[in-house]
Amino acid sequence: MFTYYLDLALRSLKRNKALTALMVLALALGIGASMTTLTVLHVLSGDPLPGKSHQLFYPQLDPQDMDGYKPQDEPPEQVSWIDGMALLQARRAHFQALMTGGAVPIQPAQSSIDPFFEDARYTTADFFPMFDVPFLYGQGWNATDDEASAHVAVLTRELNEKLFGGKDSTGQTLRMNDVAFRIVGVLDSWRPTPHFYDLNTGSYSADEGVFVPLATATDLKFARNGSTDCWDKGSSENMKTATCTWLQFWVQLDTPAEATAYREFLLNYSREQKALGHFQRPPNVRLRDVMGWLDYNKVVPSDVHLQVWLAFGFLLVCLVNTVGLMLAKFLRRSGELGVRRALGASRRSLFAQLLVEAGAVGLVGGAGGLLLALLGLWLVRGQPSDYAALAHLDLPMLLATFVAAVMASLLAGLLPAWRACLTPPALQLKSN
Amino acid sequence: MTMHPILAALRKHKAGVVLIALQIALTLAIVCNAVFIIGQRIERVNRPTGLDESNLFLVSQQWVGAPSGDDAASVEKLDSLQLTDLAALRALPGVASVAPINSLPLLNSSWNGAVDHKPGDTNEGSFHGTRTTYYFSDDQALSTLGLRLVAGRNFTAADVGHQGFRDNSEPSVVILTRALADKLFPKGDALGKVIYVNGSTKPTTIIGMVERMQVPGTGTWTNSFVWNATLVPTRMDANFSRYAIRAKPGQLDAVMRAVTPALYKANPMRVLDDDSVRSFAQIRDKAYQADRGMAILMGVVALILLCVTAAGIVGLTSFWVGQRHRQIGVRRALGARKIDILHYFQIENLLIAGTGVVIGVLLALSLNMWLMSHYEMTRIPVLYVLTGVLAMLAIGQAAVFVPARRASNVPPVVATRAV
Numbered sequence: 127m128f129t130y131y132l133d134l135a136l137r138s139l140k141r142n143k144a145l146t147a148l149m150v151l152a153l154a155l156g157i158g159a160s161m162t163t164l165t166v167l168h169v170l171s172g173d174p175l176p177g178k179s180h181q182l183f184y185p186q187l188d189p190q191d192m193d194g195y196k197p198q199d200e201p202p203e204q205v206s207w208i209d210g211m212a213l214l215q216a217r218r219a220h221f222q223a224l225m226t227g228g229a230v231p232i233q234p235a236q237s238s239i240d241p242f243f244e245d246a247r248y249t250t251a252d253f254f255p256m257f258d259v260p261f262l263y264g265q266g267w268n269a270t271d272d273e274a275s276a277h278v279a280v281l282t283r284e285l286n287e288k289l290f291g292g293k294d295s296t297g298q299t300l301r302m303n304d305v306a307f308r309i310v311g312v313l314d315s316w317r318p319t320p321h322f323y324d325l326n327t328g329s330y331s332a333d334e335g336v337f338v339p340l341a342t343a344t345d346l347k348f349a350r351n352g353s354t355d356c357w358d359k360g361s362s363e364n365m366k367t368a369t370c371t372w373l374q375f376w377v378q379l380d381t382p383a384e385a386t387a388y389r390e391f392l393l394n395y396s397r398e399q400k401a402l403g404h405f406q407r408p409p410n411v412r413l414r415d416v417m418g419w420l421d422y423n424k425v426v427p428s429d430v431h432l433q434v435w436l437a438f439g440f441l442l443v444c445l446v447n448t449v450g451l452m453l454a455k456f457l458r459r460s461g462e463l464g465v466r467r468a469l470g471a472s473r474r475s476l477f478a479q480l481l482v483e484a485g486a487v488g489l490v491g492g493a494g495g496l497l498l499a500l501l502g503l504w505l506v507r508g509q510p511s512d513y514a515a516l517a518h519l520d521l522p523m524l525l526a527t528f529v530a531a532v533m534a535s536l537l538a539g540l541l542p543a544w545r546a547c548l549t550p551p552a553l554q555l556k557s558n
Numbered sequence: 559m560t561m562h563p564i565l566a567a568l569r570k571h572k573a574g575v576v577l578i579a580l581q582i583a584l585t586l587a588i589v590c591n592a593v594f595i596i597g598q599r600i601e602r603v604n605r606p607t608g609l610d611e612s613n614l615f616l617v618s619q620q621w622v623g624a625p626s627g628d629d630a631a632s633v634e635k636l637d638s639l640q641l642t643d644l645a646a647l648r649a650l651p652g653v654a655s656v657a658p659i660n661s662l663p664l665l666n667s668s669w670n671g672a673v674d675h676k677p678g679d680t681n682e683g684s685f686h687g688t689r690t691t692y693y694f695s696d697d698q699a700l701s702t703l704g705l706r707l708v709a710g711r712n713f714t715a716a717d718v719g720h721q722g723f724r725d726n727s728e729p730s731v732v733i734l735t736r737a738l739a740d741k742l743f744p745k746g747d748a749l750g751k752v753i754y755v756n757g758s759t760k761p762t763t764i765i766g767m768v769e770r771m772q773v774p775g776t777g778t779w780t781n782s783f784v785w786n787a788t789l790v791p792t793r794m795d796a797n798f799s800r801y802a803i804r805a806k807p808g809q810l811d812a813v814m815r816a817v818t819p820a821l822y823k824a825n826p827m828r829v830l831d832d833d834s835v836r837s838f839a840q841i842r843d844k845a846y847q848a849d850r851g852m853a854i855l856m857g858v859v860a861l862i863l864l865c866v867t868a869a870g871i872v873g874l875t876s877f878w879v880g881q882r883h884r885q886i887g888v889r890r891a892l893g894a895r896k897i898d899i900l901h902y903f904q905i906e907n908l909l910i911a912g913t914g915v916v917i918g919v920l921l922a923l924s925l926n927m928w929l930m931s932h933y934e935m936t937r938i939p940v941l942y943v944l945t946g947v948l949a950m951l952a953i954g955q956a957a958v959f960v961p962a963r964r965a966s967n968v969p970p971v972v973a974t975r976a977v
Contacts, residue, residue, distance in 0.1 A: 145873055152866050159859065193757070231622050231829035241829045243620065304623035304827075347626040349798060365724070428933050429852050432595075439588045440859055443581055447870040450577035454877035509851055545573060 127475070128482065135483035138459065145455060146487070149448050153491030153538075156444030157531045158498025159437040165499065165523050166506060167434050169516045170330065170426045174318035178258055179416035183377050183385060185213065185392055188410040189369075189399070190357045201410045202355055203423075204326075204371040208404075209395075214250060218391050219377035219384070221256035224340055225249035226373050227327045227351045232336070233301040234289055244285060245327070245334040245351065248343035254280070254311075256378045257323070262286075264296035264311035267339060275341040279307040285335035286312045300336075305346055307338070319516055320425045322416050324374050326352040329425040330513035389413045441534070448487070448538040456480055456546035463546055473547045480546060484539025485532055492531025499527060564906050567882075574874055575910055582914025582950055585867045587921035590946040591929060592856040594938045599853040603846045607663040608735070608770030608785075610704025613654070613805045614838040615814055616662055617647075619821060620798040621828045627796055633722040636795035639825065640720075646824035647801055650816055652809035657698040658793050659802045661691075662838070663772035664845035669694070670773075671756040673788060675742055687757065688741050689783040690734075691773040694794045695802075700733075700768070702804045708736060710749045710766030713791040717765075723796035728755045733766040737785035755788075776845045778934050810837065864953060871957035875903065879965040886965055887972025896966040903962035904955060911954035915947045922946065 139146045173179050187209055188201035205213070210224040226248050233241045253259070254266030263286075267278045279300055286295055300307045320329045327334075338348070344366065356370040365372065379385045389411065396409030414422060456463075463476055499519060506517040519527075568575050621639060625632030640658060647656045661667050672687030693699070697713040710733070717731050732753070739748035752761040771787040773780050805813040814837065818830050879886075886899055926938040 148869050148873055152869070155862055155866065229620075231620055233622070240831075241622070242831045243829055347628070347797070349620065368724075427848070429848060432929075432933055433852075433855060436588070436592065436856065436859055439584065440863060443584045443588065443863055444866055446577055446581045446584065447866050450574060450581065450870055451873050453573055453577065454874050458877060458880065509847070541573065 127478075131479045131482040132486065134479055135486045138455075138483060139486065142455065145451055149451050149487050150491045150494060152444040152447045152451075153488065153531060153535060154494025154498055156437075156441035157492060157495025157527060157534065158502055160434075160441045160530070161495060161499035161519075161523065161527045162502030162506065163430070163433040163437040164526075165503060165519055166513075166517050167426065167430055168520075168523060169319065169518070170430055170513055171420075172319060174320055174322045174416060174420075175257065179322075181378050181380055182256065182416050183219075183379055183388070183413050184416075184419045185375055185377060185388070186412040186414075187392065187396055187405075188407050189371070189405050191369075191406050193357060195407055197408075199410075201412055202371040204353070204355070205373050205375045206369065206371050207366045207373060209399075210373045210375050212395070213375055213377075213392075216391070216395075218388060219379050221252040221378040222376065223250045223252040223256055224373055224375050225253060225323065226340070227324050227334065228343060228348050229351055230302045230336065230338070230348055232289075233304070235299070235301070236289075239289070244336050245332075246336045246338055246343070246348070247324075247334045248338050248340045248348065248350075250340050252378075253337070256376065257318070259316055260314040262312045262314040263294040264309070266311055266337075272339050272341055275345045276339060277305060277307045277342060278310045278339065280311040280313065280337040281309060282313045282333070282335050283315050302336070302338075303346065303348060319513075320420060322420055322425075323376055324352065325420075325423050325425060329423075330516065332515075385413060445534055445538050448535065449541055452484060452487075452539055453542035453545060456542045457549075460546065460549045464549065476547045477543050480543035481536060481539050484535050484543065487539075488532040488535025489528075491535060492528045495531050496524065496527050561905075561909075564902065564909065568906065568909070571878065574878070578871060578874055578910050579914040579917065581867055581870055582911055582954065583918035583921055585863050586915055586918030586946050586950050587925050589860045589863055589949075590918075590922040590938065590942055591925050592860040593946070594926070594942050595935075596853045596856045596860075597942070598936070599849040599856075603849050603853075605772070606770065607772040607842075608705060608768065609663060609838070610804075611838045611842065613807060613810050614703065615803055615805070615810065616659075616665070616836050616838065616841065617801045617803060617817055617821070617830075618798070618834050618836075619643075619800075619828050619830045621825070623827055624797040627722045627724070633720070633725075633795045636722075636797065637720045637793060640793060640795060640799050642824055643799065643801065643821060646820050647803060647817065650813060650820055652806050652813040652816070654804040654806045655698050655702045656801055656803050657695045657702040659693060659695045659699065659703075659800055660794050661693065661774040661800070662703075662802060662841065663774055664776055664841050665774045666776060666845065668774040670775075670783075673738075673742065673753045673755050673762075674757075675751065675753055677754045677759045677761075687754075688738065688786060690738055690786040690788045691775075691783070692788050692790055693771070694790050694792045696791060696793055699789060699791075699802075702802050703771075704804070705771055706769040707733075708767050708769045710764070712766060713789075717791040718793065719791065720793035720795055723794055726756070728758045728760045729762055729790045729792055730760075731763050731765045731791060733768060733789040734764055735771045735785055735787045736767050736769055738787065739764065739767050741786065864949075868953050868957040871907070871954060872961060875907065875958050875961040876964070879903070879961045882965070883968060884972060886968040887970055887975075890968060890970035891973040899966040899968070900962050903958055903965055907954050907958040907962075908951070911951050914954075915950050918950065919943055919947060 186201040186203065187205060189206055189209055190202065214222055214224045228246045228248055229243050230246045231241055232244050250272050251266060251268050262283055266280055267276065271278050286292060295309050295312060298309050300309055317333055321331055321333060352372065354370050354372040356368065377388065379388050392411040392413065393409050396405055396411060399405040466476060503517045503519060507514050624639060625635045627633050627636050644656055644658060647653060660669055669692045670689065671692060672689050674687035696718045697715050700707060700712050721727060734748065740746060742748060742753060743751060748764050749767065751764050753764060755762050770785060773784055773787060803813065814835050817835055821828065821830060889899065922943055929935040930937065
């Protein structure tokens with residue numbers, strides 16, 4: 127029966143090519159636009175470390191003075207050197223890392239490559255095991271290197287490709303800002319999206335190319351990128367004693383019980399600091415996990431949300447349009463439907479036949495929508511924004527495109543098919 | 559022509575009429591708001607920074623192995639490196655003027671704080687200044703950036719000092735934008751008055767006012783102080799530096815090419831890469847790329863929407879014309895002229911579109927209200943909605959014309975034929 131209906135549907139669609147083309151095109155445009163914007167939203171609001179993100183937490187403290195104090199205010203988004211070091215050395219979590227971003231001039235040994243700037247991350251050793259960073263060669267440094275301010279560095283795969291042609295460079299020397307560093311590890315491809323551990327340097331920016339121990343970078347006064355918030359006397363000559371927050375601190379807490387305990391620890395730390403006179407405000411701490419932190423920072427640009435709404439509005443208009451056109455098309459065939467009814471076809475089977483026709487439009491529209499979505503994403507990738515390169519259609523979105531198209535067209539076919547089935551056969555035959 | 563036959567005929571096609579009206583309403587709501595967003599973005603992108611942007615470019619560079627700038631001796635060393643660079647750049651042929659500067663409008667790298675006409679004090683929460691961004695430069699800033707001085711005087715060489723990057727000491731003189739000066743001194747008598755920078759107790763004198771200068775940030779967080787800039791006559795000494803350079807007319811490209819070799823010649827211990835030398839046009843381009851992309855996307859979607867709706871009207875009217883073929887023939891046989899048939903379909907469309915736009919106006923306003931509560935939006939001006947209404951009615955009439963003309967060409971003889 128289905129093949130017969132399909133045959134009827136194709137004949138009917140072929141009979142009025144312009145109308146069919148219009149329905150398919152409208153559906154394809156609506157689906158294409160919706161899927162393009164949804165894919166971008168899907169990519170941007172994704173989990174940067176699936177399976178691990180709910181164990182990673184971002185502690186916040188409020189070490190500011192009473193200037194401009196409001197009780198409901200959120201604590202600063204970063205920590206000062208003093209608090210960061212205190213929390214790091216307390217070792218209350220499974221892993222903890224203190225870090226900040228920067229940029230270093232790299233002076234390649236080969237004269238064929240001019241010196242260039244590379245974005246860098248200055249961090250303590252736990253960064254690598256905590257974020258499950260994959261290594262291609264060697265490994266990260268350890269806590270001893272942190273304490274000794276060792277001149278060691280870890281490169282990303284891309285930078286290793288550029289400097290050493292992709293060969294195992296561990297043990298080799300790299301000159302940065304006129305200082306020699308020993309390469310201890312090379313990362314495999316790794317790009318958590320969004321760049322959750324430091325949102326100051328761009329939520330979706332490409333990640334840094336080189337990693338250096340935090341102590342080493344501060345000793346050598348490497349240039350820093352990111353945000354610095356100061357209060358009171360602000361930045362003195364030395365960032366280590368400055369009343370400024372400028373570092374990110376992350377911890378791994380494996381169970382909810384550990385997270386509760388850690389929050390209590392942060393409160394106690396704040397109380398203790400207040401008692402010592404270091405903190406002036408009442409204890410005000412936060413302990414957000416990765417997704418909570420991204421949510422709080424509203425990393426997905428509001429324009430992207432707006433685009434999704436726009437695309438869905440567009441799809442809605444396209445669907446209303448398709449409903450109208452199908453209605454016209456089906457009602458025009460009342461004569462044919464009347465004959466079928468008179469020959470014994472039930473209302474049910476007529477309804478099924480018309481829905482098959484609507485579904486066929488949906489399938490073709492879906493294929494068109496998929497092509498348009500691929501085109502749309504290709505255009506998005508051509509944009510110079512920093513998340514552009516991430517816009518790719520994955521398998522679930524691809525399937526969703528087809529399901530959405532067919533569902534949409536069936537939905538659009540329901541009303542017209544029902545109206546067309548209602549016409550009494552005798553009346554149609556008589557009027558002809 | 560009476561309305562009655564038209565209304566009676568419409569009642570026979572309720573579903574189709576409702577669908578077309580709904581489509582027109584939705585299209586109007588979306589297109590009005592999309593065009594409004596486009597308008598807002600264009601306005602944002604086109605606002606002048608206050609700079610004379612042609613022939614202006616920026617060099618950012620970092621020294622390698624330079625002192626840290628954490629003690630007085632190394633600050634002096636860094637300052638002499640900077641002065642060497644400035645001398646080298648000012649000596650280049652084609653250069654009109656050069657100023658060291660920490661940032662530029664639209665560069666999205668800023669140094670912000672607050673100024674007030676009362677001194678800060680150590681008591682809790684007493685300092686409520688006006689937010690501002692600081693531009694640290696020297697006596698060449700106004701001529702290099704092309705800022706227009708509207709009151710007072712420019713910095714002189716004697717005003718210019720220098721300090722380390724992390725040194726927070728306050729300047730003794732500043733030039734403010736007029737917007738900031740008027741906010742601090744609403745009577746307009748800011749010139750010569752004293753202000754306090756970042757809650758300090760050391761007075762700073764306002765010696766001049768420039769007409770307009772935008773802050774470096776382009777994000778929505780800067781909306782509250784976008785024209786509040788303070789120019790400080792201080793060279794910042796750090797292990798990196800930025801120089802704003804004005805080329806003589808027509809020599810921008812040549813000077814931009816000459817800068818890198820000249821700086822390497824003055825001191826090879828530095829790094830300049832592909833992004834180090836950027837014209838102001840490039841900076842502007844990058845700052846507003848997202849707004850431009852959004853405006854283009856909105857424009858394309860609005861255009862396609864209008865086309866889809868127009869095509870839908872053509873399709874549905876064509877169907878109705880086909881269905882009423884015989885009735886049209888009868889009317890013609892009974893004496894209706896071609897123009898009467900044409901008008902019939904045009905008025906019918908006007909009725910449907912009229913209903914559609916009434917619903918559409920309500921939808922557009924509620925959509926705008928929803929956008930206002932969720933995103934950075936303002937109330938949509940009536941003009942946008944009115945234009946949208948007229949445009950929708952015009953599109954409806956244009957779309958209905960072809961099928962209506964076909965209807966008017968139905969010969970009266972059809973009435974006598976069996977279908």
